[in-house]
Amino acid sequence: MSTTPVDSTVTGLANPYEDLEAQLRGYAIKPADPAYDEARAVYNGMIDRHPAVIVRCADAADVVACVRFARQHSLEVAVRGGGHNAGGLGVWDGALVIDLSLMRGTTVDPANHVVRVDGGCLWKDVDHATVPFGMAAPAGTVASTGVGGLALGGGVGHLTRRYGLTVDNLLSADVVLADGSLVTADTEHHPDLFWALRGGGGNFGVVTSFRFRCHDVGENGxxxxxxxxxxxxxxxxxxxxxxxxxxxxxxxxxxxxxxxxxxxxxxxxxxxxxxxxxxxxxxxxxxxxxxxxxxxxxxxxxxxxxxxxxxxxxxxxxxxxxxxxxxxxxxxxxxxxxxxxxxxxxxxxxxxxxxxxxxxxxxxxxxxxxxxxxxxxxxxxxxxxxxxxxxxxxxxxxxxxxxxxxxxxxxxxxxxxxxxxxxxxxxxxIMDEGPERVRASYLENFERLARVKAQYDPDNVFHINQNIPPAAD
Ligand SMILES: Cc1cc2nc3c(=O)[nH]c(=O)nc-3n(C[C@H](O)[C@H](O)[C@H](O)COP(=O)(O)OP(=O)(O)OC[C@H]3O[C@@H](n4cnc5c(N)ncnc54)[C@H](O)[C@@H]3O)c2cc1C
Structure with a gap:
């Protein structure tokens, strides 16, 4: 992963994040804030990273503001969902962390077996919303895991044999792209992006909302x-x-x-x-x-x-x-x-x-x-x-x-x-095992992923992840 130097026009100011904070419904946590150490901690206690700023986003507009601000000031961007990633890829030294932990709303549609899930939900939020209706979206095996990281990487769990991976049950995703735009990806809109999101991890943008197909589980749950x-x-x-x-x-x-x-x-x-x-x-x-x-x-x-x-x-x-x-x-x-x-x-x-x-x-x-x-x-x-x-x-x-x-x-x-x-x-x-291991994990899909990356994130803004570099022209 490359390290982009922080723009001195940001670091030299008394409150370099003033412009950004003025746009937020959520809030920013900086190194001097009492909440900083708790906010930079992730699930794996081995990880000890010091981001430049952690922004607790309240909605998609906050995420857009963060992406634009980070690009304007050459800050690296890390995206934190549930914070469970073993390698601690939700936080990064010197980065602007887009922390989705305030975005945990769900909307359940039992008649159509669909649940809409905000990008910072944990799986326990999803189960809470769906299981009272006797149904669930295929997930993993630990309820405190984040939806974002698990779903974008694949999602293996108790329902895999019966209903497939989590990605096999993704119906659509709202994504803030590297240029700061917000799109909805599904089989008809941005189909290449939708394909890449189903296993390609956080490489393609920040997912602010997922829609999953749900299935009956057991009898009345x-x-x-x-x-x-x-x-x-x-x-x-x-x-x-x-x-x-x-x-x-x-x-x-x-x-x-x-x-x-x-x-x-x-x-x-x-x-x-x-x-x-x-x-x-x-x-x-x-x-x-x-x-x-x-x-x-x-x-x-x-x-x-x-x-x-x-x-x-x-x-x-x-x-x-x-x-x-x-x-x-x-x-x-x-x-x-x-x-x-x-x-x-x-x-x-x-x-x-x-x-x-x-x-x-x-x-x-x-x-x-x-x-x-x-x-x-x-x-x-x-x-x-x-x-x-x-x-x-x-x-x-x-x-x-x-x-x-x-x-x-x-x-x-x-x-x-x-x-x-x-x-x-x-x-x-996996933790940090290098580019060859990432390539090996995608078999023949890797080249297509690199092409989609080049289309949606040509500057590799979203590289704090199991990175898929953009294909060269
Ligand atoms: C105790 C434990 C049990 C687990 N069990 C299972 C299991 O049963 N099945 C399984 O498949 N996996 C399992 N996992 C692995 C889990 O899928 C990964 O750790 C995953 O990365 C966690 O996602 P997160 O959102 O919590 O992590 P984070 O650390 O927040 O994020 C991980 C990566 O995903 C990206 N990301 C997160 N949210 C978004 C978003 N909304 N938009 C864009 N990018 C995003 C981040 O940038 C980062 O690169 C388990 C992990 C733990 C620690």
């Missing part, structure tokens, strides 16, 4: 879900069974698999606290009359330490893990797409599963199969449509003193595992 834990010693049998079993099941059943240590919380029996496990988080969102038939093999396989499946509102499933991972922990992520869960890979998972360094460190593999696999690679910017999983290794711990320990574990685990992968990685699961 009640689903059957929860974890099944197996001792790590059983990981070979479990993963070999799972890789054959899941693709043959109805799409109402989703199950993502991983390794973890059982959290030492009252929710789980004390005798399994801190046990190293292979876990599958199952969710069944279909008709309840069929649930027992579908779930019987899930409950019955192997020698589980715990079968935690139960009825719950879809909102509870979406927020199941939120209490375990509050903001401010140390996170180090490495990721890959995985087409085949090979025997060789399983042995590597066993090795690093036995050596998980801290209680929260983990590895997850989220299926990108079923409905998500049916969408041709060229239909959206999100490219890995060949089935398989989005895998992520997360070294996680509250204590900054363990930052090296968790990073080292994730790095060596990934280095050994990477040759068994499909090559690229889900851009929302």
């Amino acid at each position: 009640i689903v059957i879900a929860g974890p099944v834990f197996y001792d790590i010693a059983d990981i070979g049998d479990v993963m070999r069974w799972y890789r054959e079993f899941l693709p043959a099941q109805p799409r109402e059943l989703n199950g993502w698999i991983g390794i973890a240590r059982v959290p030492s919380i009252p929710l789980f029996p004390e005798e399994i606290h801190d046990r190293r496990v292979c876990m599958i988080i199952w969710s069944y969102t279909g008709p309840h009359a069929d649930a027992e038939r579908v779930l019987a093999p899930v409950r019955g396989f192997g020698n589980p330490l715990l079968v935690g499946l139960q009825n719950m509102p879809f909102t509870a499933l979406q927020s199941l893990f939120d209490p375990l991972v509050p903001a401010g922990l140390q996170w180090y992520w490495k990721a890959d797409f995985v087409t085949e869960l090979s025997d060789e890979a399983i042995e590597i998972h066993r090795k690093y599963g036995e050596a998980i360094p801290t209680e929260l460190s983990t590895m997850h593999m989220y299926p990108i199969s079923g409905a998500a696999q049916e969408v041709p690679t060229g239909d959206t910017a999100f490219a890995y449509r060949g089935g398989g999983w989005a895998g992520v290794i997360g070294g996680i711990d509250p204590d900054p003193a363990n930052a090296q320990l968790i990073s080292d574990w994730a790095k060596v685990y990934w280095e050994e595992l990477h040759p068994t992968s499909a090559g690229g990685a889900y851009i929302n699961f």
